[in-house]
Amino acid sequence: MQQPDEPGQVPLLRVDGPVATITLRRPRHHNRLEPTDLAALMDIFHSVEAQPDLRVLILTATGKSFSAGFHIGAFGQGEPDPSLEAVIEVLERLAVPTICALNGSVYGGATDLALACDFRIGVEGMRLVMPACRLGLHYYPSGMRRYVSRLGLAVAKKLFLTAEPLDTAALLAVGYLDEALPAAQLETRVQALAQRLAAGAPLAVQGMKKALNDIARGDADDAEIATRAAAVARSADFAEGRAAWHEKREPRFSGA
Known part of the structure; x- marks a missing residue:
């Protein structure tokens, strides 16, 4: 997807007609989510909800990874305001359909950020890792509920309790990804889906x-x-x- 003018910034919102695109912009750190990013995302989601002419929201990122999840170094410094859970709940409940364009691998809390979107299109060679138990972390309830309702109990247990990675083929098989494409084709396919959704009533x-x-x-x-x-x-x-x-x-x- 489109690269940012400068790396290491909070997420950027771009609006093109009925389609809004949010881009995560910390490629040097695999787009890990800082507390400032959560606040920016919450503001952007509220802005999208307040614009009646918008029909679709795309969430994507820069660099080789989609996101490394919430910054591990920020754990133990108090609950961020807003929390990752609160931000993802708002994303899932947005009125407009949402597409996550996974330009690379996804880890930790970012796996739930993508799962809260209505559609997920990824690149070939990407993988997913949920390392919560290896960090000694108990995941929040709405995220586990989303995993179970979207992917099934067996898949949720495998990911949360073993922390074993899933490759692209497995992500397609369990339904986490709707499609996987060569990286060069990702933006074209995502835009085509966005236009189809925007054309609906x-x-x-x-x-x-x-x-x-x-x-x-x-x-x-x-x-x-x-x-x-x-x-x-x-x-x-x-x-x-x-x-x-x-x-x-x-x-x-x-x-x-």
């Missing part, structure tokens, strides 16, 4: 994303989902979608 896309995530967490409210579905059925976008279908043209959704 926002009310339907965002409503179904929320419903699916609620179902995965086990806290879905069927009545709430039905109410939202009924509202979407009355929307101008649904009328436009039907008209476009009959007229054999691309729909022009407004999010209303």
Whole structure:
């Protein structure tokens, strides 16, 4: 993905039409997450949520790794504010669909940052390592819940309790990665997926994303989902979608 002007900075937000891209920018330290990065990410997520014209968020990084996770040297210095767990929870609950473009290997807490995204596309040769037990660290509950609900109990136990790495083929097999591509093809594929998501009807896309995530967490409210579905059925976008279908043209959704 695109390189930064200067290394070692907090995450950068770039907006291109309906697509927002966040880039982690500490390549010299494998994009480890500092407390200042967590604060910047939280601010960016709130900014994305406040922009109704945005349709998709891409999360990526610079250099050879996606991220080494939270800076180990910062442990024992008090809980950062915001915490990594809080930042990731906000990411998962963003209304817009999210894509993690994994430009390299991913470690520790950054594995959950990627897992909170709706889609994960990585590069061939990358791997994942969850070293919590080798550090004497007990992981936070929402991250373990996400692992179990997304990947299954057996995979979660293998990763958390053994700290054994998973290579690209294994990450595809367990469903952590949706796709793996040569590095030179990553940005093109991610942009193609982003444009496809951005072309969908926002009310339907965002409503179904929320419903699916609620179902995965086990806290879905069927009545709430039905109410939202009924509202979407009355929307101008649904009328436009039907008209476009009959007229054999691309729909022009407004999010209303």
